[in-house]
Amino acid sequence: MTHLTRRLRTEIVLVIALTFGVSGIRALLQLTDALLDPRPLDQQQMTIYQSLSHIPWIDLGLQLASAATLFLYGALALFLLAGEVRLRRPGVRDLGWGLGLAAAIGIPGLAFYATAVHLGLSRQVIPTALEHPWTEIPVLLIWSLANAFGEEVVVVMYLLTRLRQLGWGLPAALAASSVLRGSYHLYQGISAGFGNILMGLLYGWFYWRTGRIWPLVIAHFIIDAVAFVGYTAIGGDLSWLGF
Numbered sequence: 001m002t003h004l005t006r007r008l009r010t011e012i013v014l015v016i017a018l019t020f021g022v023s024g025i026r027a028l029l030q031l032t033d034a035l036l037d038p039r040p041l042d043q044q045q046m047t048i049y050q051s052l053s054h055i056p057w058i059d060l061g062l063q064l065a066s067a068a069t070l071f072l073y074g075a076l077a078l079f080l081l082a083g084e085v086r087l088r089r090p091g092v093r094d095l096g097w098g099l100g101l102a103a104a105i106g107i108p109g110l111a112f113y114a115t116a117v118h119l120g121l122s123r124q125v126i127p128t129a130l131e132h133p134w135t136e137i138p139v140l141l142i143w144s145l146a147n148a149f150g151e152e153v154v155v156v157m158y159l160l161t162r163l164r165q166l167g168w169g170l171p172a173a174l175a176a177s178s179v180l181r182g183s184y185h186l187y188q189g190i191s192a193g194f195g196n197i198l199m200g201l202l203y204g205w206f207y208w209r210t211g212r213i214w215p216l217v218i219a220h221f222i223i224d225a226v227a228f229v230g231y232t233a234i235g236g237d238l239s240w241l242g243f
Contacts, residue, residue, distance in 0.1 A: 005166065011080065012162050016180065019073040019154050024183030031186040031193075034123060041189050044123045049143060049228070051131040059132055063139045070150030077158035085161055090214035098218025101206065105199050106223045116191030123189045127231040140228040148220035155181050156203055157213045164208075174204045 034044055052062040078087065116122035130136045155177055163173040178200025182193040203216050 008162055008166055012159070015077065015080065015154070015158065019076075020151070020180060020184050024180060024186070027184045027187040031189070034187075034189070040120050041123050042117045042120045045126055046123050046188065047126040047129045049128045049130060049140065051129070054131065056132040056135060059130075060135045060139065063135075064142065067139075067142050067146035070146035073150040074153035077154045081158060081161060085157070086211070088212065088214070090218070094212060094214040095218060097206075097212070097215035098222065101203070101215055101219035102222040102226075105202065105219065106226065109195060109199070109223070112191065112195050116189065116195075119191075121189060122191040125188050125192075127228045136232060137229060140232065141225055144221050144224035144228060147224055148217045151181070152203070152213055152216040152220055155200070156207045156216055160204060160207060170205075170208055173208070174201055177204045 034041060034046075037044060049063075051059050052066075053059040113122060113125070117124060128136070128140060130139060159177050159180070160173050163176060168176075178197045181200035182195075182197035185192040185196040203219075207213060207216060
Protein backbone atom coordinates (compact mmCIF):
# COMPACT_ATOMS: atom_id res chain seq x y z
CA MET A 1 0.00 0.00 0.00
CA THR A 2 1.50 3.31 -1.06
CA HIS A 3 1.66 6.44 1.06
CA LEU A 4 -0.87 8.14 -1.26
CA THR A 5 -3.32 5.25 -0.88
CA ARG A 6 -3.07 5.33 2.90
CA ARG A 7 -3.53 9.10 2.87
CA LEU A 8 -6.63 8.91 0.65
CA ARG A 9 -8.19 6.21 2.80
CA THR A 10 -7.56 8.19 5.97
CA GLU A 11 -8.91 11.34 4.36
CA ILE A 12 -12.10 9.58 3.25
CA VAL A 13 -12.72 8.17 6.74
CA LEU A 14 -12.17 11.56 8.38
CA VAL A 15 -14.30 13.52 5.89
CA ILE A 16 -17.20 11.07 5.90
CA ALA A 17 -17.12 10.70 9.68
CA LEU A 18 -17.02 14.47 10.14
CA THR A 19 -19.88 15.11 7.73
CA PHE A 20 -22.53 12.41 7.28
CA GLY A 21 -21.05 9.34 8.96
CA VAL A 22 -21.99 10.38 12.49
CA SER A 23 -25.41 11.44 11.19
CA GLY A 24 -25.86 7.90 9.87
CA ILE A 25 -25.06 6.38 13.27
CA ARG A 26 -27.40 8.84 14.98
CA ALA A 27 -30.19 8.05 12.51
CA LEU A 28 -29.73 4.30 13.06
CA LEU A 29 -30.05 4.80 16.82
CA GLN A 30 -33.16 6.94 16.31
CA LEU A 31 -34.69 4.22 14.12
CA THR A 32 -33.86 1.58 16.75
CA ASP A 33 -35.52 3.73 19.38
CA ALA A 34 -38.61 4.08 17.18
CA LEU A 35 -38.77 0.33 16.54
CA LEU A 36 -38.57 -0.36 20.27
CA ASP A 37 -41.45 2.02 20.88
CA PRO A 38 -44.69 0.11 21.60
CA ARG A 39 -46.46 2.15 18.94
CA PRO A 40 -46.18 0.99 15.31
CA LEU A 41 -43.98 3.14 13.07
CA ASP A 42 -46.94 4.45 11.09
CA GLN A 43 -48.46 5.85 14.32
CA GLN A 44 -45.31 7.78 15.19
CA GLN A 45 -44.51 11.27 13.94
CA MET A 46 -41.21 13.04 13.51
CA THR A 47 -40.62 16.65 12.52
CA ILE A 48 -37.64 17.59 10.39
CA TYR A 49 -37.45 21.34 11.03
CA GLN A 50 -38.62 22.98 14.22
CA SER A 51 -38.13 26.43 15.69
CA LEU A 52 -35.07 26.69 17.90
CA SER A 53 -36.21 29.82 19.75
CA HIS A 54 -39.48 31.61 20.42
CA ILE A 55 -37.73 34.88 19.49
CA PRO A 56 -37.92 35.24 15.68
CA TRP A 57 -34.53 36.83 15.00
CA ILE A 58 -32.72 34.40 17.31
CA ASP A 59 -34.48 31.47 15.67
CA LEU A 60 -33.47 32.80 12.25
CA GLY A 61 -29.85 33.09 13.33
CA LEU A 62 -29.81 29.56 14.76
CA GLN A 63 -31.41 28.12 11.61
CA LEU A 64 -28.87 29.88 9.38
CA ALA A 65 -25.97 28.75 11.56
CA SER A 66 -27.15 25.14 11.38
CA ALA A 67 -27.66 25.28 7.61
CA ALA A 68 -24.20 26.83 7.21
CA THR A 69 -22.71 23.60 8.52
CA LEU A 70 -23.94 21.77 5.43
CA PHE A 71 -22.55 24.43 3.11
CA LEU A 72 -19.20 24.08 4.90
CA TYR A 73 -19.28 20.30 4.42
CA GLY A 74 -19.51 20.87 0.69
CA ALA A 75 -16.89 23.61 0.75
CA LEU A 76 -14.45 21.31 2.56
CA ALA A 77 -14.96 18.59 -0.03
CA LEU A 78 -14.44 21.04 -2.90
CA PHE A 79 -11.26 22.33 -1.26
CA LEU A 80 -9.85 18.82 -0.97
CA LEU A 81 -10.73 18.09 -4.61
CA ALA A 82 -9.32 21.38 -5.92
CA GLY A 83 -7.30 20.80 -9.08
CA GLU A 84 -8.48 17.20 -9.36
CA VAL A 85 -11.98 17.67 -10.74
CA ARG A 86 -13.46 20.30 -12.99
CA LEU A 87 -16.39 22.13 -11.44
CA ARG A 88 -18.26 23.56 -14.39
CA ARG A 89 -20.58 26.51 -14.02
CA PRO A 90 -24.25 25.51 -13.89
CA GLY A 91 -26.05 26.09 -17.17
CA VAL A 92 -29.41 25.64 -18.85
CA ARG A 93 -28.60 22.02 -19.62
CA ASP A 94 -27.94 21.36 -15.94
CA LEU A 95 -31.32 22.88 -15.10
CA GLY A 96 -33.03 20.59 -17.61
CA TRP A 97 -31.31 17.51 -16.23
CA GLY A 98 -32.09 18.67 -12.69
CA LEU A 99 -35.78 19.00 -13.45
CA GLY A 100 -35.81 15.55 -15.03
CA LEU A 101 -34.02 13.93 -12.11
CA ALA A 102 -36.31 15.69 -9.64
CA ALA A 103 -39.37 14.31 -11.42
CA ALA A 104 -37.84 10.83 -11.69
CA ILE A 105 -37.21 10.72 -7.93
CA GLY A 106 -39.79 13.07 -6.43
CA ILE A 107 -43.02 11.72 -7.91
CA PRO A 108 -42.35 7.99 -7.29
CA GLY A 109 -40.80 8.93 -3.95
CA LEU A 110 -44.03 10.50 -2.72
CA ALA A 111 -46.01 7.40 -3.70
CA PHE A 112 -43.34 5.18 -2.11
CA TYR A 113 -43.52 7.16 1.14
CA ALA A 114 -47.32 7.06 1.33
CA THR A 115 -47.31 3.32 0.68
CA ALA A 116 -44.60 2.75 3.28
CA VAL A 117 -46.59 4.58 5.95
CA HIS A 118 -49.68 2.52 5.20
CA LEU A 119 -47.58 -0.66 5.43
CA GLY A 120 -46.11 0.43 8.75
CA LEU A 121 -42.56 0.83 7.39
CA SER A 122 -42.22 4.56 7.95
CA ARG A 123 -43.01 7.18 10.52
CA GLN A 124 -45.27 10.06 9.58
CA VAL A 125 -42.83 12.76 8.52
CA ILE A 126 -43.81 16.35 9.33
CA PRO A 127 -41.54 18.49 7.12
CA THR A 128 -41.75 21.64 9.22
CA ALA A 129 -43.20 23.07 12.40
CA LEU A 130 -41.50 26.46 12.28
CA GLU A 131 -43.32 29.03 14.41
CA HIS A 132 -42.44 32.31 12.68
CA PRO A 133 -44.37 32.87 9.42
CA TRP A 134 -42.26 35.75 8.10
CA THR A 135 -39.06 33.67 8.10
CA GLU A 136 -40.53 30.23 7.42
CA ILE A 137 -40.30 30.16 3.61
CA PRO A 138 -36.80 31.71 3.38
CA VAL A 139 -35.51 29.33 6.06
CA LEU A 140 -36.99 26.29 4.32
CA LEU A 141 -35.47 27.34 0.98
CA ILE A 142 -32.07 27.87 2.59
CA TRP A 143 -32.28 24.46 4.26
CA SER A 144 -33.25 22.91 0.92
CA LEU A 145 -30.22 24.42 -0.79
CA ALA A 146 -27.92 23.51 2.11
CA ASN A 147 -29.07 19.88 2.03
CA ALA A 148 -28.68 19.70 -1.73
CA PHE A 149 -25.23 21.26 -1.84
CA GLY A 150 -23.76 19.50 1.18
CA GLU A 151 -25.07 16.03 0.40
CA GLU A 152 -24.44 15.91 -3.34
CA VAL A 153 -20.96 17.41 -3.17
CA VAL A 154 -19.79 15.17 -0.32
CA VAL A 155 -21.74 11.93 -0.79
CA VAL A 156 -21.55 11.87 -4.59
CA MET A 157 -18.84 14.14 -5.99
CA TYR A 158 -16.21 13.78 -3.28
CA LEU A 159 -16.76 10.14 -2.30
CA LEU A 160 -17.07 8.75 -5.84
CA THR A 161 -14.02 10.71 -7.00
CA ARG A 162 -11.89 9.44 -4.14
CA LEU A 163 -13.11 5.84 -4.50
CA ARG A 164 -12.36 5.93 -8.22
CA GLN A 165 -8.85 7.15 -7.41
CA LEU A 166 -8.45 4.15 -5.10
CA GLY A 167 -9.36 1.86 -7.99
CA TRP A 168 -12.94 1.05 -6.99
CA GLY A 169 -15.25 0.04 -9.80
CA LEU A 170 -18.69 1.50 -10.43
CA PRO A 171 -20.78 -1.13 -8.55
CA ALA A 172 -18.72 -0.94 -5.34
CA ALA A 173 -18.49 2.86 -5.40
CA LEU A 174 -22.23 3.23 -6.01
CA ALA A 175 -22.97 0.82 -3.17
CA ALA A 176 -20.81 2.79 -0.73
CA SER A 177 -22.26 6.16 -1.72
CA SER A 178 -25.89 5.05 -1.77
CA VAL A 179 -25.71 3.13 1.52
CA LEU A 180 -24.17 6.19 3.17
CA ARG A 181 -27.04 8.32 1.82
CA GLY A 182 -29.60 5.83 3.05
CA SER A 183 -28.02 5.57 6.51
CA TYR A 184 -28.52 9.17 7.60
CA HIS A 185 -32.18 9.11 6.51
CA LEU A 186 -33.08 6.10 8.67
CA TYR A 187 -34.48 8.34 11.40
CA GLN A 188 -37.57 8.70 9.17
CA GLY A 189 -38.13 4.95 9.00
CA ILE A 190 -36.97 1.80 7.22
CA SER A 191 -38.47 2.84 3.91
CA ALA A 192 -36.60 6.15 3.94
CA GLY A 193 -33.32 4.27 4.09
CA PHE A 194 -34.19 2.07 1.12
CA GLY A 195 -35.69 4.95 -0.83
CA ASN A 196 -32.58 7.04 -0.45
CA ILE A 197 -30.38 4.11 -1.42
CA LEU A 198 -32.29 3.95 -4.72
CA MET A 199 -31.91 7.71 -5.11
CA GLY A 200 -28.21 7.36 -4.41
CA LEU A 201 -27.79 4.68 -7.05
CA LEU A 202 -29.37 6.88 -9.73
CA TYR A 203 -27.56 10.06 -8.71
CA GLY A 204 -24.23 8.29 -8.34
CA TRP A 205 -24.55 6.62 -11.71
CA PHE A 206 -25.39 9.97 -13.32
CA TYR A 207 -22.33 11.66 -11.82
CA TRP A 208 -20.03 8.74 -12.68
CA ARG A 209 -21.12 8.91 -16.30
CA THR A 210 -21.29 12.70 -16.78
CA GLY A 211 -19.00 14.25 -14.17
CA ARG A 212 -21.62 16.97 -13.60
CA ILE A 213 -22.75 17.68 -10.05
CA TRP A 214 -25.03 20.69 -10.58
CA PRO A 215 -27.98 18.68 -11.99
CA LEU A 216 -27.95 16.64 -8.78
CA VAL A 217 -27.82 19.74 -6.59
CA ILE A 218 -30.66 21.31 -8.57
CA ALA A 219 -32.78 18.14 -8.45
CA HIS A 220 -32.22 17.69 -4.72
CA PHE A 221 -33.07 21.34 -4.07
CA ILE A 222 -36.30 21.10 -6.07
CA ILE A 223 -37.42 17.93 -4.27
CA ASP A 224 -36.78 19.39 -0.82
CA ALA A 225 -38.18 22.83 -1.63
CA VAL A 226 -41.39 21.37 -3.06
CA ALA A 227 -41.80 19.08 -0.05
CA PHE A 228 -41.10 21.71 2.60
CA VAL A 229 -42.70 24.78 1.04
CA GLY A 230 -45.54 22.71 -0.40
CA TYR A 231 -46.33 21.34 3.05
CA THR A 232 -46.49 24.90 4.36
CA ALA A 233 -48.65 26.03 1.44
CA ILE A 234 -51.30 23.38 2.11
CA GLY A 235 -51.31 24.25 5.80
CA GLY A 236 -49.83 20.94 6.92
CA ASP A 237 -52.83 18.94 5.72
CA LEU A 238 -51.69 15.44 4.74
CA SER A 239 -55.19 13.96 4.63
CA TRP A 240 -54.93 13.61 0.83
CA LEU A 241 -52.23 11.00 1.48
CA GLY A 242 -54.62 9.06 3.65
CA PHE A 243 -53.22 10.17 7.04
